[in-house]
Every structure is written in C-alpha cells, then in structure tokens.
Amino acid sequence: xxxxxxxxxxxxxxxxxxxxxxxxxxxxxxxxxxxxxxxxxxxxxxxxxxxxxxxxxxxxxxxxxxxxxxxxxxxxxxxxxxxxxxxxxxxxxxxxxxxxxxxxxxxxxxxxxxxxxxxxxxxxxxxxxxxxxxxxxxxxxxxxxxxxxxxxxxxxxxxxxxxxxxxxxxxxxxxxxxxxxxxxxxxxxxxxxxxxxxxxxxxxxxxxxxxxxxxxxxxxxxxxxxxxxxxxxxxxxxxxxxxxxxxxxxxxxxxxxxxxxxxxxxxxxxxxxxxxxxxxxxxxxxxxxxxxxxxxxxxxxxx
Numbered sequence: 001x002x003x004x005x006x007x008x009x010x011x012x013x014x015x016x017x018x019x020x021x022x023x024x025x026x027x028x029x030x031x032x033x034x035x036x037x038x039x040x041x042x043x044x045x046x047x048x049x050x051x052x053x054x055x056x057x058x059x060x061x062x063x064x065x066x067x068x069x070x071x072x073x074x075x076x077x078x079x080x081x082x083x084x085x086x087x088x089x090x091x092x093x094x095x096x097x098x099x100x101x102x103x104x105x106x107x108x109x110x111x112x113x114x115x116x117x118x119x120x121x122x123x124x125x126x127x128x129x130x131x132x133x134x135x136x137x138x139x140x141x142x143x144x145x146x147x148x149x150x151x152x153x154x155x156x157x158x159x160x161x162x163x164x165x166x167x168x169x170x171x172x173x174x175x176x177x178x179x180x181x182x183x184x185x186x187x188x189x190x191x192x193x194x195x196x197x198x199x200x201x202x203x204x205x206x207x208x209x210x211x212x213x214x215x216x217x218x219x220x221x222x223x224x225x226x227x228x229x230x231x232x233x234x235x236x237x238x239x240x241x242x243x244x245x246x247x248x249x250x251x252x253x254x255x256x257x258x259x260x261x262x263x264x265x266x267x268x269x270x271x272x273x274x275x276x277x278x279x280x281x282x283x284x285x286x287x288x289x290x291x292x293x294x295x296x297x298x299x300x301x302x303x
Contacts, residue, residue, distance in 0.1 A: 021207065021246040023220040024254035025238070026163065028092055028133065030058040030081055032226040033067050033074045041073055045231040046081060052238055055250040058082075058226075059092035059133045059161070060118050075117065082121045088251050089122045090131035090161060091115050099134055100141040100269030104148050111156065131251065132158040137223075137271030146267060161251065162260065162274035163223035165206050167199040168298075173229035175301055180228070192233040194298055199237050200244075201293040206275055209288055210259075213279045219249060219257040 027045075036043055049056055058081055065074040082089045094114035099107045115129055122129045132153055139160070140146035153160055172195040179188035203220065210218045224230050238248070254260075259278070265285075266277040272289065279285040 021203070021217065021220065021241070021244065022249050022254070023165075023203075023222050023241065023246050024057065024249050024251045025054065025222050025224070025234075026057045026059065026090075026133070026161070026251060027230070028059045028223060028225050029064070029096070030060050030092075030226045031064055031074065031077045033064055033070070033077065035226070035228055035231070036074070036077050037068060037070060041077075043077060043080070043231075044228075045226055045234070046084070048231060048235050049086070050084070052235060053086075054238065054248040055086050055088065055253075057088040057090055057131060057161075057251040059090040059131070060114070061092050061094065061096050061135075062114055062117055063095035065117075078117065079121050079124075082118065082127070083125045088131065089118055089127060089129055090133055090251075091118060091129060091158065092133050093135050096135040098136050098138050098269070099149060100138045100145070104145060104152075107149065108152060111153070111158075130157060130159055131161045133161040133163075134271075137163065138269040140267075141269045143267040146264075159255065161255075162221060162277075164210075164218060164220045164273050164275050165199075165202050166223035166273070167195065167202050169195060169199075169224045169227065169229055171302060172198075172298060173225070173227040175298065176229045176232075177227075191298070192229060192236070194295055195229060195233055196237050196240060198293065198295045198298070200240055203241065203244075203246075205291075205293055206273060209275050212288070213275060213284075214259060214262075216259075218259040218275065219254040221251065221254050 031043070060078065065071055065078060068074070081087060091111065091114045093107070093110040095110065097107065097110055111132065119129045140149055150160060172191055176188050176191045179191060206220065207217060210216065224234065260274070262278045264277045265280045276285050276289060279288070
C-alpha cells in the first residue's frame with residue numbers, strides 16, 4: 001500500500017510543481033521568556049521576523065509570563081510581539097494543557113484565562129484576538145467533545161486554527177540547544193540544516209497529499225514554535241520556500257481557502273495535519289500517514 005501511495009503521489013508531482021504554493025506562518029508558545037532572559041532581554045526571533053517582511057500569526061500562552069520571576073519584563077515582551085503591525089495574535093490557552101485529557105469544564109477556564117492580558121493588548125494595538133489553537137492540536141477525544149468546544153469557541157468569537165504542515169521543530173530544538181550548550185557549533189549547524197531539509201520535504205509531501213485527496217493545492221498553514229532553532233533557521237526556511245515560488249499570506253487569507261471549510265472525518269485527539277482529517281477513507285488516510293517523510297537520523301538521536 002505504501003508503494004501504491006508513493007506511486008500515486010509521484011504521478012501528480014509534475015502537475016502541482018507548476019502551481020504556485022502559498023503558506024501562512026504561525027508560531028506557537030509565544031513568548032519564550034527563558035530565551036528572552038538568556039539573550040539579555042532580547043527576542044532574536046522577533047528581530048529576525050522584523051527583517052523578513054511577511055505576515056505572521058502567533059499563539060500565546062500567558063502562563064509563560066510566570067515561568068521566571070521577571071513578570072513585568074515578560075509582559076512587556078508579550079506586548080512587543082502583539083504590537084508589531086505584521087503580527088496577528090491568537091490564544092493558545094493559558095498553560096498549554098491537552099483538552100482531551102483535562103475535559104470540557106477545565107479547558108473552558110484555560111481559554112478564558114488565556115486571553116486576560118492578550119485581548120487588551122491586542123485592542124490597544126487596534127487588533128482583535130479572534131484565533132484559537134488547541135495545544136498539541138488535540139481538539140477533543142470524540143465528536144461530542146469536539147462539537148462542545150467548537151460551540152464554546154464560536155460563542156466567544158474565536159476561529160479554531162488548524163495547520164497543514166509542521167516539522168517537529170520542538171524535537172530539533174532540543175538537539176540544537178544541546179549541541180550549542182556543549183560547544184559543538186558544527187553539530188548544531190547540521191541539525192539546523194536537517195530541520196530545514198525536513199520541512200521542505202514535508203511541504204512537498206503535503207502538496208502531493210492535497211492533490212491526491214482533494215485534487216487541488218491548498219493554502220498551507222505552517223506551525224512552528226518560539227525557540228532558538230527558529231530564531232536561527234526560520235529565515236533560512238522562508239528563503240528556501242521563496243526560491244520554490246511560495247507566496248506568504250496572512251492567516252486570514254490562508255483560512256479563506258475553501259479547503260478549511262471541508263468536513264472533518266477524524267474525531268480523535270491526535271494532533272496530525274488537517275489534510276489527513278479531510279480524508280474520509282480511513283485506510284487511505286493511514287497509508288498516506290505511513291508514507292510521510294521521516295528524518296530517521298534525528299529520530300534516532302533523540303532516543
């Protein structure tokens with residue numbers, strides 16, 4: 001079955017390769033206060049984003065502000081993120097719990113507590129706080145729990161935010177920071193380059209999967225995190241995508257793609273790409289998931 005899927009995907013490669021790609025960049029777990037403190041109260045990632053000149057959506061965990069004793073500087077950091085004209089602010093819950101594990105009542109509180117500072121900061125910047133992303137992308141353990149939370153979010157004027165591509169940057173950054181800490185810059189460089197290579201492979205793969213499942217390309221939503229790896233290598237990935245003729249759009253523009261209005265056929269709590277969730281045939285979905293590119297070297301290094 002894997003060979004069949006790969007062959008089918010290869011057949012559409014020539015078609016989708018001629019079509020122009022589109023992606024919205026989204027960054028979770030903002031702000032990274034530990035990195036901010038380590039860099040002398042400076043966010044290197046934010047500085048890099050300032051120079052990229054593209055729209056970005058960030059998803060905020062306000063509990064991050066209390067991860068060290070510098071609450072007031074951390075609050076100013078969050079305000080700095082939100083005030084950037086190119087940034088769209090979103091709620092990522094207060095403390096990043098898994099909805100499928102803590103249940104409806106507890107998670108409601110996480111949503112509301114997660115907006116206490118962000119909503120006012122967004123208003124002060126002339127913006128709305130209208131997007132929500134589930135931690136771990138777990139939208140609920142079954143269809144009932146998913147429907148209950150979807151209704152709650154709609155009542156509080158939130159748009160639940162999916163993604164199509166993510167490349168486990170949280171995994172790469174563990175190895176990357178370890179190499180830097182141990183004084184191994186060459187090893188760190190190789191890890192960063194593998195991250196970029198794997199990300200590009202996944203963009204290509206999900207373009208193919210979209211053609212296979214939907215007979216069209218989709219406007220991608222890329223999910224990554226506020227970490228040192230992206231401070232150093234997200235600009236590299238962006239430039240590589242530009243070389244491949246990808247256009248960078250806002251989250252709102254990406255979500256305007258009709259694909260994001262398609263029915264969801266997966267009703268578990270796993271956090272995989274929405275492109276898989278749009279596939280009704282379970283066996284087809286599983287076979288495509290098994291064919292997804294894997295960076296075996298990085299997976300082995302983490303064990």
